[in-house]
Amino acid sequence: MLKYHKNIFSLLLITLIFTSCEQKEQTTNTQASIEVGYINVKKEPISVELELLGKVKAKEEALIRPQIGGIIEKQLFKEGSFVKQGDILYKIDNSSYKASVNQAQALLNSARANLKSLESKQRRADELLKFDGISQQEVDDIKASFLQAKALVEQRIAELENTKIDLARCDIKAPISGYIGISNVTVGALVNANQSEELATIKDTKTVFVDLTQSYNEILALRNIINFEDGISVNLKFDDNTPYNLEGKLEAKELSVDENSQTVTLRAIFSNPNNLLLPGMMTKATLKSQKEVNGFLLPQQAVLRDQKANPIITLITPENKTTTRIIQIQRSFENSWIILDGIEESDKIIIEGLNKINNRTTVIAKDLTNKYKD
Structure with a gap:
């Protein structure tokens, strides 16, 4: 009787073991078949x-600096306003420069008067030479004095022009049209010719x-x-x-x-x-x-990285298995990657369920191309 019960117990144990193995195998098979979503991508013209x-x-940008030294007498612009080329921005006290112009004019007048006197003297000397009333040496000396006087007049003209230029520079004008910024000086400030700090800046x-x-x-x-x-x-x-x-x-x-x-x-x-x-x-x-450029727009979520940081995509094989392929990404475009080659239009690229699969997984493929189109 005891032997009979032992046989019954052994039979039940074997049955339980086989049933457990069968259930485990069914569970394993069920887990191995995982549903994933894939897309097909088409090559298309892409405007990058x-x-x-x-x-x-x-x-255009102009840094306003004085070209002469002096005291700022007036500021004639509103900071932040639009100024036109040629507008007067600042006035420098010009009294000393006016005096220089007057002095230069007086020196020029004196030089011209001397030149006129020597010109008359040279004409008389030329007439006297015809009658041997004067020596050739004296004529040459008079002519040399005339040429020196003439050169002095030209020098005085240049000096007068320089003083007039300096006088004109007392009016600091806008070299370009544009918006003028904040003034770095105030009325009464002493400025110097070609100083490093600009008075203001104009930007067109x-x-x-x-x-x-x-x-x-x-x-x-x-x-x-x-x-x-x-x-x-x-x-x-x-x-x-x-x-x-x-x-x-x-x-x-x-x-x-x-x-x-x-x-x-x-x-x-x-x-x-x-x-x-x-x-x-x-x-x-x-x-x-x-x-x-002709290329593929691949949603970024379809791309993973391998252990060497290479970009990879996961494909579904004809046997409903998975395989990976390294691709070359050209650059991003909105939420996609631009891929110029390395993909075929027939490729089934997994886009959903990537975290559930491995290289031994059998998948149930679901076409999600329309969902991810555009």
Whole structure:
């Protein structure tokens, strides 16, 4: 009887073991078949955009400095206002310069009178020489004195012109039209010729430059997509992402690379009729390529990194298994990566469920192409 019970117990134990193994195998098989979402991407023309930070600069900028020394007598402009070329900005006390002009004029008059006297003397000497009434040596001496007097007159004319120029410089005028900033001097201040500190600054902002910096390596990487010599369209945004409503053009590229930052400066030009772009402000600039490139736009979430940081995509094989492939990313575009090659339009690229699978997983594929289109 005891032997019978032992046999029954052994049979039940074996049955339980087989049942447990069968359930475990079924569970394993069920876990191995995981539903994932995939997409097919099509090669299409892509108009590439490049976003950079830019700094606004005035197209023309004049630092106002005196060309003579003296006391500031008047300031004739309102700080922050628009001034026209030729407007008088400051007046320097001109009394000493007027005196210099008068003195130079008097010296010129004296030199002219002396020249006139010597001219008459030379004519008489020439007549007397015909009748041997004067020696040749005396005639030569009179002629030399006349030429010296003539040279002195020319010297006095130049001196008078210089004093008049200095007198005119007592009126410090705007060399360009534009907006003038805050004055660095006040009435009564002593200024000197060509001093290092400017009196004020005028900036012509009707047209402005926006200087952009870009890594030279990035420019090399983009040379097949964007031609930086073609006058690319440039659009600006302010710090609050408000767009500037006038489009600019890329005008120039620095011909050398900055040794410290390894960057190249790109310069765009913008019309600025409402003076919204102020020198020194930072903006966001978007460069739009004039030509389209054929490539794939792959959603960024479909790309992972391997242990060596290589970008990889995970594909579904015809056997519903998974495999990975290293790709070359050209650059980002909105929420996608631009891929020029390394992908086939028939590839089933997993985009959902990547965190659930490994290289032994059998997948149940679900087409999500329409969901991620556009």
